[in-house]
Structure formats: structure tokens, C-alpha cells
Amino acid sequence: MGSRQHVAMTGNEAVAHAMRQINPDVVAAYPITPQTDIVQFFSQFVADGMVKTEFVTVESEHSAMSATIGAAASGARAMTATSSQGLALMWEMLHIASGYRLPIVMPVVNRTLSGPINIHCDHSDTMGALTTGWIQLYSESAQEAYDNMIQAVRIAEHPDVRLPVMVCQDGFITSHGIESLEVLSDDEVAQFIGEYKPAYSVLDVDNPVTVGPLVLPDYLFEMKFQQAKAMEASRRVILEVGKEYARLTGREYGFxxxxxxxxxxxxxxxxxxxxxxxxxxxxxxxxxxxxxxxxxxxxxxxxxxxxxxxxxxxxxxxxxxxxxxxxxxxxxxxxxxxxxxxxxxxxxxxxxxxxxxxxxxxxxxxxxxxxxxxxxxxxxxxxxxxxxxxxxxxx
Amino acid sequence: MATLRELSRMPEVLVPGHRMCAGCGAPIVVRQVLRAAHAPVVVANATGCLEVSTTIYPFTSWQSPWIHTAFESAAASLSGVEAAYRSLKRQGKISQDIKFVAFGGDGGTYDIGLQSLSGALERGHKMVYVCYDNGAYMNTGIQRSSATPKGAETTTSPVGKVQPGKRGSRKDLTKIVAAHNIPYAAQVSPAHWNDLYAKAEKAFAADGPAFLNAIAPCPRGWRYDSSDTIELCRLAVDTCFWPLYEVENGKIRVTYKPKEKKPLVEFLKRQGRFNHLLRPGNEGLLEELQQEVDRQWEDLLAQSES
Amino acid sequence: MTKLKSAKDIPIGGIIPEPGNSRAYRTGEWRSQRPVWIPEGCVHCLMCWVYCPDNAIEVEDGKVKGIDYNHCKGCGICVRECPRKEKALRLEREA
Incomplete structure (x- = not known):
């Protein structure tokens, strides 16, 4: 899209639109209500050649996060999206994504966790993930979900941070409600997020790196300390990115x-x-x-x-x-x-x-x-x- | 056919200093497989003996890029790596040709990782998945897996007054994988290094997912002297407990027929995990195991293109 | 034992950027028995090399040069698989 414009979109559509503009190298995702639209919209962008993304249609959310981790560890900008049971199934991999310091951005459309099964909104899914080492941004509206997605890329990939980010919105209420919002032009988004500069890549065969070794009590604590420091550093980065985004859009975001x-x-x-x-x-x-x-x-x-x-x-x-x-x-x-x-x-x-x-x-x-x-x-x-x-x- | 002299000139990807047990079959498999890649490789590893013993921080035994995420996720994570490769190559950000290979034990492959392996196979990622099958969860201390042979004693299929070791037959994973209609799947043994090398070359050259199921004896879990590892691989093949065959574009071919098929007991009696089967009173079970091997071997021969 | 590094001195994410650095770790200390190579009896068939789990048979130009005792764990596979039997490789108790 050549220029900035006002559009009517659901929260899911707004997030998918942001993902198209972010244009990740890899997306690996699995459908789950109420996130499904995001996957569907994005599939169409892939089918229409509107993105450079390799889309990996995984067989579960566990594999969605595993594949996203693999892609992110390969120096690719990588994303997935989920809700509820899907987030729960990813659980162990959420810790691995943050522990490996991979700047994955993941929209989460909040839905309650079974049981009994229920597809509607509450925050039990992402609240359960508070200890996974992910940054969490919550969105009131489709506009905020969109804006948070764009900012999340910058926050996650900042060299002082390098942590994954969840961008949350309320299932059905926001994800399926149509709102008017302002979206940036594709160029503005590309410019705002910039080129991704990974910390390491397993595809760098000339500089081979071992990712995910067995770390014993002599070093694991130091690595968790590094993560805690990165989370602390993200406080400054979140505000910096929010201010820069305000200069671009007039919409300022803080804590x-x-x-x-x-x-x-x-x-x-x-x-x-x-x-x-x-x-x-x-x-x-x-x-x-x-x-x-x-x-x-x-x-x-x-x-x-x-x-x-x-x-x-x-x-x-x-x-x-x-x-x-x-x-x-x-x-x-x-x-x-x-x-x-x-x-x-x-x-x-x-x-x-x-x-x-x-x-x-x-x-x-x-x-x-x-x-x-x-x-x-x-x-x-x-x-x-x-x-x-x-x-x-x-x- | 490459000679060992030629193979010895190729670079080693797995270097010494790893802490696999003395006589472990898995690193022998890894060394033999990787020699057939003929290109830089990225290795993915499922959680397990090979993973923990080769990467005890800050040491790594891997000369190539290597990634481990979790127990059940080697195929899924490598899917992501391979997808990133295709994406970045298409964008001109990578120019080299790179091969992708995953190693998982039977626990990480037959059991907990089967779903993610199946997904990766169905999606058609160009990768080689190698299962080093030692027939139990050896890393956690010899618990039964779905690859554990019937009758074998493990810590979760102990021999007791009412139970003669593991109940039920092991899963035929090679056939399950082949049923995904991938270009190449094969069963290999490191004792037959030339057969293994030829199959690994085919696997790396396949235009799509390929799978190698490698028998990998475990001295501790199988309870035998560590010097017997290769001999046990040989006996597994010669008794037809572990037939060497390949499924290439749907066509099954037995690649090695023992000149003289040995009785299964020749393989079993060398391992402590089957000791109880040789005691009086278990003749029936032993006979049952022999019949199962015979039937499966006959079936395989009938399906095999000569 | 090397001095343990601080959090600020190790790479993030637990990565190891030094490929193959486990060579510095000596698994040879585990050995209770050692294979002894007898050059004059060796036909350089390399069976010992292809079956070694630890890549501890040193080969140069297609010929056996010796045994890497820093890493050989003494499993005995090489001795067992050597077609020349006692003529080229022999197993001895570690002193």
C-alpha cells in the first residue's frame, strides 16, 4: 500500500495487515479460534505473492513455535500467532524462544483455557505465560494491536533486548469487531522496522555456532541473569520506540x-x-x-x-x-x-x-x-x- | 562405491571430546552418515544422549552449525531452519548450498517426536532425519520406548513374577515414515558402513525429506561388553531382526540378504536385557519372537523388488 | 579448570561460537583398557577408524598413524573389529 490510510478492519485483519507490512522471512502457524483469521489472511498474502515469507503450515502450535525458533535462530525474521490452547501447547517452547534470545513477535488473541472448552475471551492464556521471559503488550483496539505489532518488532530486535514479544488483543471482542483505524504505508513500516540484524545464525556455515547446548549449574544461572538484564533494558527501549512511533504517527505508547x-x-x-x-x-x-x-x-x-x-x-x-x-x-x-x-x-x-x-x-x-x-x-x-x-x- | 581410504579424507563434523559412553553406537552412526553430505550441513538434534553428551557447555563437539530446541521438536525446528534457508536464498541473502540433517533417538523419534516428524515429512522439507535407534530411553536411564523389542527388560518394563519384560511388539517406524510417500527412507546399520554410506548419499541427494533408521546399540541399556557394538549390529542384520532395506520413491528393496539367516537367539543371547528369555519356562516367548521376525522378513522379501 | 566467566562475558542465548572446541576435553581419562596399535601388522584397512565412536584412530593420507589417547575411551571396538586381530591392534589394561 503506497500511502497512509484509514481503513475499516477487524483486530485480526489489522494484525495480519501489520504482518504483511513487516514482511517476515518465515511464518509458521497453526489455526485456532479466535486467531484463525490471522493465519487465513496471511495465507492469502502468501498465495498472492505479496510477501517474501516462507509460510510453514505446521501440524501443531508446538511445532509452530519450534519452527519459528528454528527460523529465528537462522537469522530470519520469524513470526507465528496463536490463542489459548495453542499458547498452552507451545509452553515449553516459549521458554526456549526467550532463553535463546530470539526476537520473535507473536500476536496472541486472548481466549480462555479449557476446561471446559470455551472459545471466548479471557486472559488466562497469556497470564499463564507471565513467567516465560516474553515481553507482553496488551491492546485495547485494532488500532493498538496494529501499532503494537509494528513497535514489537523494534523492541524485540533491539540489541540490548533480543527477547520475544507477545502482542495481545481480546478474542472476538477486538479480533472480530470491525473498527476504523489508521494504517501506515508499506514503506513507512519497512523504514520504521529496518533490516533485521540477528545476533547469530545457524545458516552461517562459515562461522558455525552451537545453539541449545546442555548448560549445567556452572553457567545456566548467568544466562538467566542475562535474560533478566535484557528485560530490564527493554523498559528503556519500549519508551524509546514508543516516542519514535509517536513522531511517525502522532500516537504515543508507553507502559x-x-x-x-x-x-x-x-x-x-x-x-x-x-x-x-x-x-x-x-x-x-x-x-x-x-x-x-x-x-x-x-x-x-x-x-x-x-x-x-x-x-x-x-x-x-x-x-x-x-x-x-x-x-x-x-x-x-x-x-x-x-x-x-x-x-x-x-x-x-x-x-x-x-x-x-x-x-x-x-x-x-x-x-x-x-x-x-x-x-x-x-x-x-x-x-x-x-x-x-x-x-x-x-x- | 567409496573406499574407506577416500572416506577418511573427508572432514569430520563430530569431533572427539564428546561424552557419549565408551562403545556407544550413536556417534558411529553420526560419523558415517555425515560423511555422505558432500556439502556444509546444519544439524538439528532432539533432546537425548547425543544432544547432551556432545554439547556440554562451554564445549561443543560439532564443527557444523547445530541446533537443539526440545525433545519432540527436532523435525519442527529444522523445518524452520530449512524454511529460513529457502526464504533467505530466494532473497539473495545466502548463496551457498546447505544440507539439513536431524538426529534423534528412538524416544525423540518413535514416541514424543513422531508428530513433528510426520508434519515435516508431509510438508516436504528438504532434510534428512536420522533416528539412532537404541531401543529405549537410554539418556534417562533405560526406560522402554515404542522401539523397545518385545520381551526386553528395561527399568519401566522390568522382569517380574508376572511380567516377562516389555509387552507388545515394537513399532515399525521405517514403514510408518515410508507411508508418508517421501522420496527416500531406509534402514541402516553402522556395521554395514558401505550400505549405510550409499543410503546416506541417496538421502542427502533426495529432492525432499529423507529418513534413515539406524540401529545404534547401547552397551549400558542392552547390557553387553562395549567392544561388541558392531558385532551386535551385524547380528541384528544377520538374524533379520534389523533388515537392511530402502524405500525409494515407493519401491521397496532389500539391500542385504544374509547368506545364512541366523536364529534370533544369536542376537538376543549376547545382551543382558534378554537374559530372562533364555531361562526355562520362556521358550514359548522366544519362539513367538522368532516367528515375528520370520514373518516380517518374509513380508519384506515379498514386497521387495529384487 | 578454567575460570568461570561472568554473565557479561559470555554470549547471549547460551550459544557456543567455537565449533569443535570439545577437543580440549580429554575423555581419554575414562579409559580402563587401551588399544595398542602395532604398525608392522597393520594393513590400513581402516575398519578401526570407521567403527570408532570417538574418532580416536588417527588417519593421515588414508593410513593409520596412531591412536588419540587423549580421547580414546577404551571401548575396544577397534580391537574387536580389526581383521588382523592381535597382529595390528591389541587391548591392554590401563596401568
Missing amino acids: LESYKLEDAERVIVVLSSTAGTTRAVVDELRRKGEKVGLLKPRVIRPFPASELRDALSHARAVAILDRAETFSTQGGPLFCEIRAAFYDAPKRPLMRNYIFGLGGRDVGTSQIESVFADLAEDVARGSVKTPVSYLDVRE
């Missing part, structure tokens, strides 16, 4: 997006598409004079602890909405980490957790309103009555 937060007394923290619903409720309550606000994390690996502290310390009560259950009985993953981030803070707002939307349970404005109402009670009481509750479940 968090706040909405009417400056003077907010009651705040909801939530990822992805539910932030849109929350924003509408914030507007509605603000019209009534209520000091409410929204905080939407975009990045949760690396975890933006200090940014979250800064953004929330002035609030009186915060509700953290988790679209995933850890069964720890102590709340969802986001809640636990944000609470931990406040342990050393001089000023701590009241904090409570809601598990919501599991298996695609709709979250409408009335549920969000009820959360703000609960927060108002907490503020009045000066304490949290129920630290962890389930939003809109029939108990």
Missing part, C-alpha cells in the same frame, strides 16, 4: 495509559478492551461530578511497577480487574503484582480485586458502574470489605 486520572479518587485498572467500556463509564460518572478515572496498562512484562505507583498513589481507592483466575485464593495476577508494587510505597490507596469476564462473560457499563460504587463504599468506610470478588458471577 500505561491513564484517563482522567489526575484528580481521580477512585480508579479502575484494567487491560485491553474492557478499558473502552470503563472509559465510557468514567465519562458518564464525571458528568455527574464523580472523581473517577481509568488506568490501562499496556505492558505487563516488564512490569511497570514504579509507573503504576506514580500513577495510582494519589488515588483513595483502586479496583484492579483481572480477566484471569490464578486460584491462589488471593486474587488475580494483575492484582497481586500491583499490590506488591505498593508494598514499599509511602502512600497506599485502598485496593481491591475483581475477577471478571471469564470465558467471554460480557462486561457492560452496569458492571463497571457497580465497581465504582463499591469503591465509593470503601472510601466512605476507609477500608476494603472484600479484597477479592467475582464480578457478575451467579454465586
